[in-house]
Amino acid sequence: MTSSTHTRPGSSAPRGDATELLPGSAATWRAEAPEPRVPAALHVDRTRPTGERLRAWRERHRIRGERARRVFAESRAPERGLPVARARRAFAFVGDLVSTRKARAVAMIVLNVGAAIAALVVPRLLGDLVDDAAAGASFTQTDQVLVLVVGVVLVQAVLTAFAKRASATLGYDLLAAAREYVVGTVLRLPLGHVEAASSGDLVTRITSDVSKMSTAVRWSLPALVTSASMVSLTVVALLLNSPLLTLPLIVSGLILFFAVRRYLRNAAPGYITESATYSKINSTITETVEGARTVEALRLHGVRQARLDDDTAESAQAERYTMSLRNLLFMWIDLAFQLPLVLVVLLGTWGYDAGVVTVGQVTTAAIYLQQLVGPLDRLIQVLDHLQVGVAATTRLLGVAELPEDRTPGEALPDGSAMVGRDLRFAYRPDHDVLHGVDVALRPGERLAIVGPSGSGKSTLGRLVAGINRPRTGSVTVGEVDVMDLPLPVLRTQVCLVTQEHHVFMGSLRDNIVLAREGDATDAQVKDALAAVDAGDWLDRLPLGLDTPLGRGRTELTPAQAQQVALARLVIADPHTLVLDEATSLIDPHTARHLEGSMTALLSDRTVVAIAHRLHTAHDADRIAVVIDGRIAELGSHDELLAADGEYAHLWRTWRS
Numbered sequence: 001m002t003s004s005t006h007t008r009p010g011s012s013a014p015r016g017d018a019t020e021l022l023p024g025s026a027a028t029w030r031a032e033a034p035e036p037r038v039p040a041a042l043h044v045d046r047t048r049p050t051g052e053r054l055r056a057w058r059e060r061h062r063i064r065g066e067r068a069r070r071v072f073a074e075s076r077a078p079e080r081g082l083p084v085a086r087a088r089r090a091f092a093f094v095g096d097l098v099s100t101r102k103a104r105a106v107a108m109i110v111l112n113v114g115a116a117i118a119a120l121v122v123p124r125l126l127g128d129l130v131d132d133a134a135a136g137a138s139f140t141q142t143d144q145v146l147v148l149v150v151g152v153v154l155v156q157a158v159l160t161a162f163a164k165r166a167s168a169t170l171g172y173d174l175l176a177a178a179r180e181y182v183v184g185t186v187l188r189l190p191l192g193h194v195e196a197a198s199s200g201d202l203v204t205r206i207t208s209d210v211s212k213m214s215t216a217v218r219w220s221l222p223a224l225v226t227s228a229s230m231v232s233l234t235v236v237a238l239l240l241n242s243p244l245l246t247l248p249l250i251v252s253g254l255i256l257f258f259a260v261r262r263y264l265r266n267a268a269p270g271y272i273t274e275s276a277t278y279s280k281i282n283s284t285i286t287e288t289v290e291g292a293r294t295v296e297a298l299r300l301h302g303v304r305q306a307r308l309d310d311d312t313a314e315s316a317q318a319e320r321y322t323m324s325l326r327n328l329l330f331m332w333i334d335l336a337f338q339l340p341l342v343l344v345v346l347l348g349t350w351g352y353d354a355g356v357v358t359v360g361q362v363t364t365a366a367i368y369l370q371q372l373v374g375p376l377d378r379l380i381q382v383l384d385h386l387q388v389g390v391a392a393t394t395r396l397l398g399v400a401e402l403p404e405d406r407t408p409g410e411a412l413p414d415g416s417a418m419v420g421r422d423l424r425f426a427y428r429p430d431h432d433v434l435h436g437v438d439v440a441l442r443p444g445e446r447l448a449i450v451g452p453s454g455s456g457k458s459t460l461g462r463l464v465a466g467i468n469r470p471r472t473g474s475v476t477v478g479e480v481d482v483m484d485l486p487l488p489v490l491r492t493q494v495c496l497v498t499q500e501h502h503v504f505m506g507s508l509r510d511n512i513v514l515a516r517e518g519d520a521t522d523a524q525v526k527d528a529l530a531a532v533d534a535g536d537w538l539d540r541l542p543l544g545l546d547t548p549l550g551r552g553r554t555e556l557t558p559a560q561a562q563q564v565a566l567a568r569l570v571i572a573d574p575h576t577l578v579l580d581e582a583t584s585l586i587d588p589h590t591a592r593h594l595e596g597s598m599t600a601l602l603s604d605r606t607v608v609a610i611a612h613r614l615h616t617a618h619d620a621d622r623i624a625v626v627i628d629g630r631i632a633e634l635g636s637h638d639e640l641l642a643a644d645g646e647y648a649h650l651w652r653t654w655r656s
């Protein structure tokens with residue numbers, strides 16, 4: 001009963017990698033995490049005396065523990081972005097998934113219990129065989145027992161095969177349901193929250209955490225049923241065989257109980273912390289890649305590298321913390337596995353002398369104890385994986401805990417008049433960037449919003465388009481609050497087009513019709529592209545509307561991508577458009593041309609144009625000048641020039 005017989009899922013690969021957690025992986029529990037880059041202060045100085053080293057180790061352990069707990073606490077703080085759900089929610093979530101598949105879950109349990117019982121019959125028969133032989137029975141007198149043993153072994157093999165199949169199919173089914181839930185949750189995230197959260201955190205959750213949850217659901221849950229039923233039935237079989245020879249198990253049980261309890265208490269925060277540090281690394285890398293030009297321009301390589309080093313060191317600390325928890329647990333497990341066999345032999349020798357047990361019972365008890373090691377070891381492995389899985393699931397479910405930013409109601413707009421009243425908005429608490437703005441759009445008018453950079457133009461546009469909920473006040477369309485409209489209805493009322501436009505993987509047609517959920521005809525799509533002056537390059541595409549777009553396929557120029565975004569709007573056909581510097585990426589000549597060609601198209605709609613170039617304002621019916629989060633002036637080009645205020649100043653500056 002040596003520890004080398006246990007296969008243990010180690011951390012020889014990063015925990016984000018699903019394969020490292022698979023059963024049968026070559027990695028063993030002894031295999032430690034890849035030696036991470038650790039700050040010099042954390043290295044062990046082997047020249048120091050053992051006592052001093054031990055004290056230093058304890059101190060480091062304490063610091064790591066404290067640091068891990070701090071990162072853990074920070075990772076739960078709502079203002080850091082995406083929240084983390086309570087562990088109880090993770091269990092309830094899995095419980096819900098299983099409860100809708102009761103029949104298959106019961107079948108899996110029955111098959112596993114059947115296989116476990118069959119496995120327990122054999123040692124009992126072998127014990128009887130030993131007793132018969134000790135009583136002087138000849139080999140031929142025991143052949144019936146041997147036939148029975150072979151029969152039971154065959155039955156056990158068949159039951160085990162079916163139990164494994166049932167476990168695997170249930171596991172995959174649970175995983176599919178869990179994945180669907182996660183994807184659905186992430187897709188319905190309120191945009192404001194997505195922007196507030198770190199993209200690294202979100203990416204880590206939907207990649208690494210999904211992978212960890214998937215391992216827990218697909219493998220650990222079924223393995224929990226298999227090993228738990230095997231362990232409990234073996235204990236029952238040991239009791240039935242001889243209560244006396246079951247006593248050594250109490251010693252191991254106590255050791256395991258306290259060791260596992262301590263481990264479970266510390267492991268959950270430890271693993272959540274570990275994941276939070278991966279999110280930090282991802283965020284730093286993502287930011288560095290996205291801001292590569294700024295890094296290059298400002299020679300920030302050293303700063304970014306130092307930051308990544310800090311994140312990596314913090315992650316290494318978190319990994320070492322969970323690793324030290326595991327190592328401590330394994331030490332106790334080894335002791336708990338070694339002791340009972342020794343005690344059974346000693347107790348058996350005494351019991352045999354005293355005439356209270358037979359040699360057969362001692363043999364059976366020894367085989368049972370040997371048989372117990374595998375499932376017990378697996379059970380503890382499973383608990384370890386479940387800890388990781390629960391931590392990952394709480395992070396995934398945390399995403400679902402974000403409050404909805406809108407409550408779609410039944411009321412539909414009566415008309416297309418849009419009114420914003422007392423609009424205030426803050427990205428950070430107590431820092432309003434809009435201070436009680438009132439704005440009423442006249443149906444069919446073109447309102448230009450101009451003002452200095454950072455004055456709140458885009459924020460006002462986002463509120464009007466129903467992207468963000470104002471802190472106070474409301475934006476209504478036809479007397480209904482835009483935040484109370486279901487999204488498909490909102491899209492037919494008001495749309496925002498910004499300078500950020502994403503080209504999705506898919507055909508050109510797919511990229512355009514998505515605003516109308518697929519019911520636009522090819523002719524409408526072509527008309528929409530023609531309306532935004534994209535007819536020329538459309539004709540040059542060999543596959544026309546079927547041309548596959550996206551990275552590694554046909555890549556559009558920024559101007560073409562912007563035209564695709566505008567064509568989407570044409571198809572969505574809302575009565576109000578908010579254009580946030582929508583034509584800024586196109587050169588001035590093309591932009592002028594594009595805006596010119598869109599004039600006919602925009603003529604029946606209300607247009608709010610957040611103006612980058614003042615000629616857009618010049619062409620507008622009214623101009624709102626936004627300064628420091630307030631509308632400072634409102635009127636036509638001529639009226640505002642005559643007023644000789646901020647706009648007149650801006651206009652003269654731009655003209656000169």
Ligand SMILES: Nc1ncnc2c1ncn2[C@@H]1O[C@H](COP(=O)(O)OP(=O)(O)OP(=O)(O)O)[C@@H](O)[C@H]1O
Nearest residue numbers: 195427428433451452453454455456457458459460
């Ligand atoms: N996501 C955000 N998080 C925090 N602050 C933000 C965010 N977006 C904008 N702000 C801040 O809100 C204020 C108003 O920004 P907004 O983008 O609305 O101004 P703007 O007039 O459109 O500026 P620009 O013309 O430069 O685009 C600015 O101080 C800006 O720094």
